[in-house]
Amino acid sequence: MSDLVSLPLCGIETGSDCFCQHLKMCIFASMTKKLPIILLNFSGVYDYESFASSQNIIHVDCRGLNGTDCYCDDEGREELRRLLAPYPAKALHFIDSGDYHYLTEYWVSKLQEPFSLIVLDHHPDMQQPQWEGVISCGGWVTDVLEKNPFVRNIIIVGASDELISQVPIHLREKVMFYSQAEIDHHKAWPSKAGKLIHEPVYISIDKDVLRKQDAITDWTNGDMTLMQLQAVLRIIYAHEEVIGVDITGECSATLDYLSEVKDASVNNKANEELMQMILSEGVET
Numbered sequence: 001m002s003d004l005v006s007l008p009l010c011g012i013e014t015g016s017d018c019f020c021q022h023l024k025m026c027i028f029a030s031m032t033k034k035l036p037i038i039l040l041n042f043s044g045v046y047d048y049e050s051f052a053s054s055q056n057i058i059h060v061d062c063r064g065l066n067g068t069d070c071y072c073d074d075e076g077r078e079e080l081r082r083l084l085a086p087y088p089a090k091a092l093h094f095i096d097s098g099d100y101h102y103l104t105e106y107w108v109s110k111l112q113e114p115f116s117l118i119v120l121d122h123h124p125d126m127q128q129p130q131w132e133g134v135i136s137c138g139g140w141v142t143d144v145l146e147k148n149p150f151v152r153n154i155i156i157v158g159a160s161d162e163l164i165s166q167v168p169i170h171l172r173e174k175v176m177f178y179s180q181a182e183i184d185h186h187k188a189w190p191s192k193a194g195k196l197i198h199e200p201v202y203i204s205i206d207k208d209v210l211r212k213q214d215a216i217t218d219w220t221n222g223d224m225t226l227m228q229l230q231a232v233l234r235i236i237y238a239h240e241e242v243i244g245v246d247i248t249g250e251c252s253a254t255l256d257y258l259s260e261v262k263d264a265s266v267n268n269k270a271n272e273e274l275m276q277m278i279l280s281e282g283v284e285t
Contacts, residue, residue, distance in 0.1 A: 036091040048264035093246035102140035116153040121206040122222035207249025216263035
């Protein structure tokens, strides 16, 4: 067992289901040297996406949890922490629709080393909280900025200029924003963000940064193509040490079966291509 990849036990009780799952992940990582892929199923939408049927993906059933949709209250947060305790931040995570993007804050809270956070999103997700103690899909970046002791830089790529202008100035000044035009230029990253970042990076991707032809989401879309997003990621991988990635932006399941299948087909293509690219690039653990 000494050759197993080290994954923190996080207080998991020996003999519990969580411990068994944790042990399986250790063995899998040790034997295959592959990046763990963890899929959180809140809405059931992944049932319509064929990429999710890969045997290398660990599925976590999050359906039926209360207090987690868009806003996560104390009860929901405790339940999620219990459910997700066995799983590492240094992995590729699929986290369902953008309504659950706040889970990035949870994953990076498990990092016990200095890091920079790179967010690819059409929305800055820096809204002021409406209720004390509640984290939201629209304000989680602010929580990371103000509460995470290890974060050194936050870079947001592809956000709407209009939405950026709505971020309070005192917060906006603490974050670096990249326009699509800047990031498309291969020299922009090392000359701007590259001068700031001196630590590993965690990447969070909301597919609403993509145009509608490449991603169907619950929120307004940007205008980046899937090919452009992949080019951006390659630039980041070429210059930074990536230690974890998450992908959100599914379109929540509806009552319209034909629409679900059509939407899932578009998102499945994006998820499959992004997953294969990230796995080929690898993650430092």
